[in-house]
Amino acid sequence: MLLESERVLLVEYGKKLITNRLTTGTGGNLSIFNRDERLIAITPTGLSYFNTEPDDIVVLQLGGEIVEGKRDPSSELPMHRFFYHHREDINSLVHVHSRYATTLSCLRWELPAVHYLVAFAGDKVKCAQYATFGSEELARNTFEAMKDSKAVLLANHGLLAGGKDLPTAFAITEEIEFCAEIYYHSKCIGDPVILPDSEMDIVAEKLKRYIRKNRITEI
Numbered sequence: 001m002l003l004e005s006e007r008v009l010l011v012e013y014g015k016k017l018i019t020n021r022l023t024t025g026t027g028g029n030l031s032i033f034n035r036d037e038r039l040i041a042i043t044p045t046g047l048s049y050f051n052t053e054p055d056d057i058v059v060l061q062l063g064g065e066i067v068e069g070k071r072d073p074s075s076e077l078p079m080h081r082f083f084y085h086h087r088e089d090i091n092s093l094v095h096v097h098s099r100y101a102t103t104l105s106c107l108r109w110e111l112p113a114v115h116y117l118v119a120f121a122g123d124k125v126k127c128a129q130y131a132t133f134g135s136e137e138l139a140r141n142t143f144e145a146m147k148d149s150k151a152v153l154l155a156n157h158g159l160l161a162g163g164k165d166l167p168t169a170f171a172i173t174e175e176i177e178f179c180a181e182i183y184y185h186s187k188c189i190g191d192p193v194i195l196p197d198s199e200m201d202i203v204a205e206k207l208k209r210y211i212r213k214n215r216i217t218e219i
């Protein structure tokens with residue numbers, strides 16, 4: 001079986017999307033790009049995460065040709081391919097319909113540096129222009145809005161995060177959803193103070209050192 005360890009990780013983290021309340025039903029998708037093999041492993045379309053087994057994962061070439069798989073790949077495959085083609089720093093993507101990030105995306109707001117943990121993604125998380133799910137246009141819009149960042153909101157849709165590996169992409173997803181929730185709550189009762197870019201630069205460096213020292217993952 002091709003990319004067996006990647007398949008096992010995708011199955012494990014797919015379940016975490018549901019148990020950590022980051023998405024509902026079959027919403028969202030995950031993938032890993034093995035740069036040495038030049039192959040993508042991605043979750044299938046329309047299958048519950050708790051019913052997904054390693055052999056349900058679809059393995060494709062960067063060009064989109066299926067190499068191994070009995071199911072259709074996620075409908076957001078164009079978005080995953082586009083990033084792996086153009087972003088050398090990203091080898092895994094997590095896409096979810098999490099409640100608070102999606103709420104902001106429906107307002108077409110960006111997520112500013114309301115909490116220092118926004119630094120997991122960058123100075124802020126922008127909102128990409130709307131395009132229909134699964135379209136090439138959505139892939140381009142998302143890529144454009146995620147330049148200089150590790151996460152992006154998809155207008156009227158959800159959240160996308162990317163990292164050097166799946167645990168990293170998942171950690172960014174969790175932290176950005178947490179920050180979106182905090183932004184929502186603070187906007188409900190007042191006018192949150194946003195951290196300046198200069199402070200976010202300091203936080204980003206410190207966060208990198210902390211993560212490296214504790215061997216959590218790397219951003």
Ligand SMILES: [Zn+2]
Binds near residue numbers: 095
């Ligand atoms: Zn989606």
